[in-house]
Amino acid sequence: SQQGEEDPQALSIQEGENATMNCSYKTSINNLQWYRQNSGRGLVHLILIRSNEREKHSGRLRVTLDTSKKSSSLLITASRAADTASYFCATDVNAGGTSYGKLTFGQGTILTVHP
């Protein structure tokens, strides 16, 4: 079963609005990552947040992590048409404090930003 579950499955907004996507996971993690995928392309890494961090920023991206609720959110502020893509969260597995590099991906949120 998928470790990460994204919500919503699809999100449609107007340019300039903020977009918020959520991710829930089941087991203890070392870190959580967000990736972006344009249609028919490979994934691009956006941001990584470690289990001891609560919030992280990168440009127009803001990621939060709540390990007590096993959830994370990705906020894209002032969205642009070029932000249209699928967004995936990915978690590693905290196996006794060691990450073996394996990631488990959620099913993704499809974001459409209308000009």
Add this chain to the structure above:
Amino acid sequence: DGGITQSPKYLFRKEGQNVTLSCEQNLNHDAMYWYRQDPGQGLRLIYYSQIVNDFQKGDIAEGYSVSREKKESFPLTVTSAQKNPTAFYLCASSIGLAGDQETQYFGPGTRLLVL
């Protein structure tokens, strides 16, 4: 997509045929991964390799085989035992054992179709 190449972009397989997907990276990364993505779904791990001449099964290894004879190359063979091979296949790499191994860098993908 930078640093990782996958070929071909599209691949057609006939019934009972084995086909091999190529993945090459020039990032000097130790770890490499193969994922399968079905329409509207997240990524599922097929095989991964953390070092040359060693690889491990992922979550859906049945019907697939890999080799890791060189650090920069991690080819995936889809065998005739894989009954539903139509999917988008993504290769990724990460720094691996030498350092921060969590972030993965993806190739552009190969779309496999069955004739």
